Amino acid sequence: MRQPLLFQLNRDIPTTRQIATLVKAGGAAALTEAQRRADAARYLEVQCRSALNRVEGMPFEWTLNPYRGCTHGCHYCFARRYHVQFEMNADDDFASVILVKRNVVEVLRRELDRPSWTRELVAVGTATDPYQPIEGHYKLTRGCLEVLARGRTPIGLVTKGPMIVRDRDVLLDLTRAAECRVYMSVPTVDEEAWRILEPGTAHPLQRLRAVRELVDAGINAGVLMAPIVPGFSSSRDKLERTVKSIADHGARFVGCNVMYLQDGTRSHFMAFLEREFPSLVPRYERLYRSKYPPTTYRKELQGMVRMLQDRHGLGPRDRADRPDGPADATGPEQAGFSW
Numbered sequence: 366m367r368q369p370l371l372f373q374l375n376r377d378i379p380t381t382r383q384i385a386t387l388v389k390a391g392g393a394a395a396l397t398e399a400q401r402r403a404d405a406a407r408y409l410e411v412q413c414r415s416a417l418n419r420v421e422g423m424p425f426e427w428t429l430n431p432y433r434g435c436t437h438g439c440h441y442c443f444a445r446r447y448h449v450q451f452e453m454n455a456d457d458d459f460a461s462v463i464l465v466k467r468n469v470v471e472v473l474r475r476e477l478d479r480p481s482w483t484r485e486l487v488a489v490g491t492a493t494d495p496y497q498p499i500e501g502h503y504k505l506t507r508g509c510l511e512v513l514a515r516g517r518t519p520i521g522l523v524t525k526g527p528m529i530v531r532d533r534d535v536l537l538d539l540t541r542a543a544e545c546r547v548y549m550s551v552p553t554v555d556e557e558a559w560r561i562l563e564p565g566t567a568h569p570l571q572r573l574r575a576v577r578e579l580v581d582a583g584i585n586a587g588v589l590m591a592p593i594v595p596g597f598s599s600s601r602d603k604l605e606r607t608v609k610s611i612a613d614h615g616a617r618f619v620g621c622n623v624m625y626l627q628d629g630t631r632s633h634f635m636a637f638l639e640r641e642f643p644s645l646v647p648r649y650e651r652l653y654r655s656k657y658p659p660t661t662y663r664k665e666l667q668g669m670v671r672m673l674q675d676r677h678g679l680g681p682r683d684r685a686d687r688p689d690g691p692a693d694a695t696g697p698e699q700a701g702f703s704w
């Protein structure tokens with residue numbers, strides 16, 4: 366008996382010839398089954414009036430976001446709720462309509478040239494990922510880092526984009542001129558959780574390899590296990606594999622936080638659960654009566670991560686939550702270092 370060919374196993378999947386016939390008859394619009402992925406995003410160039418945004422009640426004074434929206438499209442992303450400021454939704458719009466601040470480098474240069482500028486800490490990437498794929502084209506993050514280095518301004522930068530290794534030279538300039546900390550966000554190395562929760566991001570191990578490259582280049586780079594998502598990346602086994610990988614890749618520090626849900630992020634995440642994991646909804650409704658899960662739950666998770674850090678040689682010296690540890694570059698909510 367003839368064995369079925371590999372590509373015949375799933376009869377619902379069309380062959381390339383069938384696709385060609387469809388397109389010939391009806392153009393690309395005929396591909397009604399095609400998935401619209403994050404890379405089909407629309408980019409809109411905008412003029413910004415200011416580059417630096419003053420914040421209060423955070424461990425940093427200023428934020429800088431060259432883009433708004435993020436094609437990485439993490440379902441838990443706290444920045445989803447900010448997209449409503451532009452009259453767009455926190456769901457598909459957040460990951461597929463990206464605002465590009467075309468003039469951000471020039472505006473930043475003018476702001477740092479002001480005599481009143483006192484070189485306070487700037488957090489880069491608090492409402493978007495500064496190394497999402499479009500940065501390869503616009504190089505706005507790179508331009509901003511060059512201006513910050515010239516202005517001897519200290520920064521903390523958070524990203525999930527391995528593209529950051531492209532800018533090792535500028536990050537080194539910043540390290541020498543002021544202070545520079547890179548926080549690579551790797552909430553988990555578990556492949557299933559990664560695929561489900563962070564659809565547009567690079568593989569977690571690719572991000573950790575970027576950390577290794579940055580550290581080898583002399584840059585103060587560490588990892589944020591943030592956010593840990595209950596039920597998806599919170600098991601002891603997944604936490605241990607993640608902590609071990611972080612240690613194996615030479616991270617200079619590690620911090621963690623548990624997911625919080627608020628406004629548009631909450632509604633997006635709960636709708637995602639109802640669609641994809643309805644059996645988890647009742648548990649989440651109990652766990653997230655407010656925007657944070659109960660303190661006891663967070664402390665339990667924190668204790669486990671600390672124990673694992675000790676076990677894998679990421680002792681207190683390397684912890685981002687020690688009192689004299691690295692400053693929190695991303696705020697207490699999404700990526701803070703205290704629970």
Ligand code: SF4
Nearest residue numbers: 435437438439442493
């Ligand atoms: S990479 Fe960061 S900014 Fe982008 S969607 Fe994920 S959490 Fe949000």
